[in-house]
Amino acid sequence: MNTVGAEAFGGNSEKLPLLAVRDLCKFFPVYNQGVIRRKIGDVKAVNKVSFDLFPNETLGLVGESGCGKSTTVRTILRALEFTGGQAFFNYEKDRYVELGSVNNRDLVELRKSMQMIFQDPFASLNPRMTVGQIISEPLQIHKLAKGSELEDRVDEILFEVGLKPEHKTRYPHAFSGGQRQRIGIARALIMNPKLVVADEAVSALDVSVQAQVINLLTDLKHAHGLSYIFVAHDLSVVRHICDRVAVMYAGRIVEIAPTEELFEDPRHPYTKLLLASAPIPDPTMRTLPPNPGEVADAGNLPKGCSFAPRCGCRCESCAENVPELQKVNDNHWAACPLI
């Protein structure tokens, strides 16, 4: 496996990122409808996304549907191929692997430490496999355990996610949505991963169950020293669970900051709009904003800033230049000239 030294990522070993994403791009080709297929353009689903994820940190990725948040994490895990850019994963002490260029055999090895929890607990579990089979499959594929050791590992992880050993022989249909999501979490965690990607992991759940699963994710993070990339659209959940938040719009990160700072002092007009649109559970404060416009079409983006057509404070340069991320302070960056 080709590795890179830690010098490239700050160097000081106190605070080395677990994952360093640099200018990640994922374009999907668009073809014409004629008899002869011809490529006529690209949908720039993810466009030059860069961020760091530190050990034991939860990074939120928020934005409207179609902004590229799911595509970003899927590309990082190599469920989709990179179009451009790099993602460095801290594979062992001080050594980084570039995920975009590793070969398939190394990728299998790497996947042990990178796992995913999916959104829909009804679609992500095979209905023909028992819970025991579902949870033990990753260990069998990677030949990490067998026989009674395998059974013990499964029992252990079931207990940790709040299920019982007798659930092993049952099929997913016998479980409620919240319990199924626990099965999905157990399947991801049995590999002892370092990085867990939760793609809308709680948004399909009812409020009362959602709180249980959020607490479980928090407990597991502390117990196993996990790092999460938490993709979500529910801002109140993100505020509760995340240490830092990146806001995406039309394939780009428009603002990234520590959670409280982002919610208290948003700088990008899109972040401000997003925060203002989230309903507050308080009937004495009714604050529905007037007209926030339409989400940008990733296949047909304007030349300059993608948010400019919806932006209340756009100026002439916004229509021409794509704004780069600018420093607000060491941890807070926003892609707007007016910050």
Add this chain to the structure above:
Amino acid sequence: MNPNVLEIKNLRVSFFTDEGETRAVNDVCFEIPRGKFLALVGESGCGKSVTSYSILRLIQHPGKITGGQILLHNEDGSTVDIASLSEKDDKLYEIRGDKISMIFQEPMTALSPVHTVGNQLCEVLYLHRKISKQEAEKQVISMLGRVGIPAPERRFRQYPFELSGGMRQRVVIAMAMLSRPQLLIADEPTTALDVTIQAQVLALMKSLQEETGNSVLLITHDLAVVAQVADLVAVMYLGRIVEQGNVVDIIKDPLHPYTFGLLRSLPGMSKNKDRLPSIPGSVPSLLDIPPGCPFHPRCDFAQKGLCDCGEPPPETDMGNGRMICCYRAAGIRQLLEEKRRMEDA
């Protein structure tokens, strides 16, 4: 004229499946006053959608309304019991889409993909009014403008696939509002939409309601949405209404342990930053409704011999139009106050 548009009395709806009778709605009573926005809240499977579907008699086999009344009070003073009408009664056709209309969750499936937006909207008017084509077109275009669709004349001739999700939901709202219904039922109208578009659609529904003075029955699971738009709230659990009252009382000072638990489990509502208070367990199956208070297996205050046997608890009046169904209603304020203090610590 009766002050209420709709009164539901002891409504029961059951689904007769192979596993047995599933009581989806059980003894539900509520009324919707004229010009008010009532939200029916609950988790999936609590019977909120079934309640709304039965108002328009859209329950299909193997479901059946097995008891109760759904009284629609017309503006001319007459009253119809929708629950007692036969499936093919002409009165039902006068009610659906005219006196009561509905907005569905998924705007793409609620619109026909093979008809233009204009065609589908005009159809509402052709069905319920004697109206010329030009006049219908004029009314439809003005309604499209009112729900905030830019260039309504152009959109009139487009198909639904040419519109974005938020636009489509506005077309559905326009369709529902065209006949100037007394009551608009909105079943999770914003669940499939992004937050920014959700805010837009909610603001639109609220302003249309204030403008036309119709009543709205909003079905939702999102308490934050309820807090933003509703006047009155009814909370459902396992086919029963467990708490009812005005929105400020319910959100600020919930009295039923279930409502309390739901609100506390929203991130940001408790002072404890590390752990979210949550309701233990999960919603039981409708085939296996617990005896006594249906919420007792998940309730911290359930008392043996009181809450876990016999009939479900009766309604207790808590003043200011508030009602809860709880055996421990008498001392509930104190119990909840203690729980809140413990969770915040």
